[in-house]
Amino acid sequence: MNDDMLKYGLFADAPDLVETLPALGRLRKATPGYIAQAEQAQRVARTFAREEMLPRVLDIDTRCSKDPQYVDWDLWRKANDLKLNIAAVPVRLGGLGWSALDNAVLVEELSSVCIASAANITFNTFGLLGALVECKTGIVLRIIRMMTEAQQKGEPLFWSWAITEPSAGTDAEDGEAMATMKPSTSARKVPGGYRLNGTKCFITNGSLAHYVIATIPMDPDHPRESMATFFIPASSEGFSVGRVERKCGQKASQTAEIFFNEVFVPEDNLWEPPGRGLRHTREILSITRGYIGLCGAAIARGALDHCIQFAHRKKVGGGRLLDQGWVQFAISDMMKDIMAVRAACYNFALSLDTYHVWSLFEKLPIKASLKVLPGEMILGDAVLELARKAPVSKAGTWYKGGVVTDELVEKFVKEGSALKVAGTDLAVRVSSRVLDIVGLEGMAYGHGMEKYFRDAKVTQIYEGSNQANRIDLFHNTIGALR
Amino acid sequence: MTRCRQPVLEKTIMNSQELNGILKECRTFARKEIRDQALEADLAPSPDMVDAVWSKSVQLDIPSLLLPEAQGGAGYPAFCGALVLDTLASECAGVASVFAHHFAACIPLACNGSDRARETAARFAAPGVKAAAVVFPAPLNDQNPAISEKNGTLVLAGVTEPVANTDSAGLFCVFAQDPVRPDGITCLLLEQDRVASCLGDPAHLPGLKVNPFRTLQFQDLEIRSHEILGERGDGAGLLAETHAAYYGFVAAMALGAVRTALQKALDYAAQRYQYGSTIIHHQEIQRMLGSMQLKIHMGTSGYVQMFSGPALSLPHATPDPRLTKSFCTDMAMEVILDAIQIHGGYGYMHEYGLEKIMRDVKVLQLLGGSNPHHHVQVIAEQLNERGRS
Numbered sequence: 001m002n003d004d005m006l007k008y009g010l011f012a013d014a015p016d017l018v019e020t021l022p023a024l025g026r027l028r029k030a031t032p033g034y035i036a037q038a039e040q041a042q043r044v045a046r047t048f049a050r051e052e053m054l055p056r057v058l059d060i061d062t063r064c065s066k067d068p069q070y071v072d073w074d075l076w077r078k079a080n081d082l083k084l085n086i087a088a089v090p091v092r093l094g095g096l097g098w099s100a101l102d103n104a105v106l107v108e109e110l111s112s113v114c115i116a117s118a119a120n121i122t123f124n125t126f127g128l129l130g131a132l133v134e135c136k137t138g139i140v141l142r143i144i145r146m147m148t149e150a151q152q153k154g155e156p157l158f159w160s161w162a163i164t165e166p167s168a169g170t171d172a173e174d175g176e177a178m179a180t181m182k183p184s185t186s187a188r189k190v191p192g193g194y195r196l197n198g199t200k201c202f203i204t205n206g207s208l209a210h211y212v213i214a215t216i217p218m219d220p221d222h223p224r225e226s227m228a229t230f231f232i233p234a235s236s237e238g239f240s241v242g243r244v245e246r247k248c249g250q251k252a253s254q255t256a257e258i259f260f261n262e263v264f265v266p267e268d269n270l271w272e273p274p275g276r277g278l279r280h281t282r283e284i285l286s287i288t289r290g291y292i293g294l295c296g297a298a299i300a301r302g303a304l305d306h307c308i309q310f311a312h313r314k315k316v317g318g319g320r321l322l323d324q325g326w327v328q329f330a331i332s333d334m335m336k337d338i339m340a341v342r343a344a345c346y347n348f349a350l351s352l353d354t355y356h357v358w359s360l361f362e363k364l365p366i367k368a369s370l371k372v373l374p375g376e377m378i379l380g381d382a383v384l385e386l387a388r389k390a391p392v393s394k395a396g397t398w399y400k401g402g403v404v405t406d407e408l409v410e411k412f413v414k415e416g417s418a419l420k421v422a423g424t425d426l427a428v429r430v431s432s433r434v435l436d437i438v439g440l441e442g443m444a445y446g447h448g449m450e451k452y453f454r455d456a457k458v459t460q461i462y463e464g465s466n467q468a469n470r471i472d473l474f475h476n477t478i479g480a481l482r
Numbered sequence: 483m484t485r486c487r488q489p490v491l492e493k494t495i496m497n498s499q500e501l502n503g504i505l506k507e508c509r510t511f512a513r514k515e516i517r518d519q520a521l522e523a524d525l526a527p528s529p530d531m532v533d534a535v536w537s538k539s540v541q542l543d544i545p546s547l548l549l550p551e552a553q554g555g556a557g558y559p560a561f562c563g564a565l566v567l568d569t570l571a572s573e574c575a576g577v578a579s580v581f582a583h584h585f586a587a588c589i590p591l592a593c594n595g596s597d598r599a600r601e602t603a604a605r606f607a608a609p610g611v612k613a614a615a616v617v618f619p620a621p622l623n624d625q626n627p628a629i630s631e632k633n634g635t636l637v638l639a640g641v642t643e644p645v646a647n648t649d650s651a652g653l654f655c656v657f658a659q660d661p662v663r664p665d666g667i668t669c670l671l672l673e674q675d676r677v678a679s680c681l682g683d684p685a686h687l688p689g690l691k692v693n694p695f696r697t698l699q700f701q702d703l704e705i706r707s708h709e710i711l712g713e714r715g716d717g718a719g720l721l722a723e724t725h726a727a728y729y730g731f732v733a734a735m736a737l738g739a740v741r742t743a744l745q746k747a748l749d750y751a752a753q754r755y756q757y758g759s760t761i762i763h764h765q766e767i768q769r770m771l772g773s774m775q776l777k778i779h780m781g782t783s784g785y786v787q788m789f790s791g792p793a794l795s796l797p798h799a800t801p802d803p804r805l806t807k808s809f810c811t812d813m814a815m816e817v818i819l820d821a822i823q824i825h826g827g828y829g830y831m832h833e834y835g836l837e838k839i840m841r842d843v844k845v846l847q848l849l850g851g852s853n854p855h856h857h858v859q860v861i862a863e864q865l866n867e868r869g870r871s
Contacts (some may be wrong), residue, residue: 445686
């Protein structure tokens with residue numbers, strides 16, 4: 001930051017969450033603590049993004065170009081110290097207790113600087129989200145304890161969500177596609193558990209993961225009917241990591257092949273029984289697609305924020321590049337798209353807090369438990385042992401199933417799919433267009449803008465290709481009317 | 483800025499049989515000498531790779547393609563150069579860009595009838611000579627190199643936008659602003675040793691990586707009289723000719739690059755199985771592929787027409803070269819984005835070669851000025867001309 005910079009967006013002095021999303025101002029009157037925490041989240045996340053990430057993301061990108069397995073552990077530790085990697089865990093249990101809205105703020109601010117480094121920090125939520133789908137109490141508490149203990153010790157704990165297989169990416173995210181996919185992975189029942197075989201590819205953090213949550217069919221000829229979800233420690237015998245891919249962008253986020261060779265998984269680590277694997281995936285997608293849409297808007301915002309500063313500094317014909325009419329129209333055009341998509345994504349985050357899994361934390365039994373019982377007790381051995389017992393575990397599944405119904409999941413998949421397409425298409429469009437404004441000079445690596453363009457493209461592909469998201473949107477709306 | 487004009491080189495339409503013969507040889511050359519090395523060179527750019535391709539290209543007379551026959555060149559028109567670049571870019575736009583900037587630097591030598599031009603052209607038509615670089619005044623650069631007189635000598639001062647071929651060029655063709663007359667442009671031919679100390683750091687652009695771009699920082703570089711091509715301040719026409727051909731070259735490279743992307747997308751769609759069939763049978767994929775074909779065909783027609791328009795003398799057949807470049811590179815970007823999309827995650831991985839094309843095309847979109855700014859400029863200049871008349 002220097003004095004000549006325009007105080008805007010990433011470079012603004014004060015948090016601007018409510019200023020840029022005025023509807024939150026109205027909400028503040030009803031729930032002041034909720035909005036105050038979101039503003040605090042923005043303060044923390046923006047400061048971290050600007051002070052810690054921004055100065056080093058180009059260096060990280062360069063290092064990862066040479067060595068795809070490079071990780072900036074110093075940056076990760078700083079995020080860990082702030083508990084940004086366990087932000088969604090309730091305060092009483094050692095986390096920040098951040099709502100879906102707060103997590104949206106976190107995702108947006110970090111992704112506006114570097115979506116890849118943001119992924120290394122925020123993807124940890126997958127562990128918790130994955131466990132919360134079936135909501136077996138023993139599993140949920142165990143995962144939270146693992147996360148908080150690792151955070152307190154300053155030790156990395158990475159989770160991977162392994163869906164994609166060679167020549168089968170989107171296929172595993174949609175019922176119709178899954179029915180006809182030809183999976184390379186398979187599981188078979190053995191005494192005490194299951195044996196897993198096959199290959200998953202393009203797995204985010206696959207090379208760093210301590211635990212993998214994988215969907216694998218029991219019967220590869222009938223994948224939809226037999227798809228199950230397994231929880232697999234990376235230390236399991238027979239589990240191995242293949243190559244870490246050389247990608248166009250998002251280089252700080254490792255993407256790897258993983259192999260299962262007769263990997264044994266005990267019965268307890270079957271998170272979703274055969275036939276429920278797709279449902280598990282759909283519930284995760286019902287949350288993450290909306291966030292990826294916001295990541296897209298954040299890439300667009302970050303690229304545009306940089307472009308505006310460049311156009312402000314660049315002198316042309318006695319004025320600034322920013323003074324040129326065509327530049328002003330182009331910037332306004334991009335701003336209006338970003339504003340619209342961003343507002344829609346935050347509306348989605350508010351809906352997650354109101355109706356989806358985050359709403360559990362507001363339900364009386366859970367809220368009361370978290371208020372009354374000490375965290376050490378909730379995550380202690382005795383409670384964990386109790387929570388593992390079948391009746392308690394089933395009660396968790398039953399209670400959560402009443403809140404997050406199949407119908408609700410598909411409704412959020414629909415909303416999330418629309419936002420995912422809107423946000424990620426915007427990311428590619430804006431990150432390309434800003435380069436047209438700043439020209440060859442501004443495109444040079446050191447200005448940091450071309451990286452947004454390289455990072456953006458894959459957002460249209462992962463979390464279901466944008467084509468698959470469009471299919472989901474149609475099938476969950478017009479298609480459902482037949 | 484001087485308005486782009488049609489390249490006067492295209493007085494006749496080339497014999498298609500001869501042209502196809504040249505392109506066939508170039509295709510074979512590109513597959514043999516460029517294809518297998520393009521991805522590795524993108525990861526670890528090395529001048530050795532470019533030097534090797536350049537040396538071998540001499541056997542096909544590619545470096546001297548546009549130089550006059552009288553000076554030992556092949557004497558082909560710029561249109562032929564564009565088609566050759568299209569062919570080379572289908573294997574690697576970065577390598578093609580080395581030839582494109584060299585070809586552009588050859589245009590003044592071919593167009594200007596001075597002894598200096600003939601002598602330089604003859605030297606450049608000889609085997610073993612290095613590539614040339616070309617420096618244009620950039621539309622949005624307040625520091626474009628300009629000539630002035632200091633203590634009775636002519637000096638060159640200013641900072642260029644990132645320039646191609648700087649690491650390999652033996653000769654720099656610099657179009658400098660010259661206040662000797664209003665809107666004056668002087669074309670300078672500077673040998674590599676005169677420019678060596680003016681090279682800035684590499685710009686590290688995302689694409690065309692085998693051809694590192696650098697700014698040139700001239701700090702009162704003394705200009706010798708023999709380095710001026712033609713008359714001082716009289717280079718606007720030469721600049722317009724060169725610019726026009728250059729924009730056609732850029733358009734051709736972009737389309738050449740995405741021709742490969744389209745083929746890869748067609749091949750992949752024919753083997754990727756999803757929803758019970760290969761995806762080439764899905765209507766949305768067919769729409770995307772059809773749209774990609776349309777964009778490539780119309781872009782190709784656009785640059786072919788730009789070069790051949792003057793010979794045909796048809797009405798409405800002479801688009802401004804900047805608009806041609808703008809259309810072709812923008813279409814190429816749309817094509818490559820869709821080609822990657824059809825490939826899914828594989829399209830984003832380096833080894834499949836598609837993401838490299840996307841990065842290359844993004845740089846091509848910006849060469850010679852950004853496309854939206856071209857649109858503004860073209861109309862503004864038309865208004866100025868109307869005002870003058």
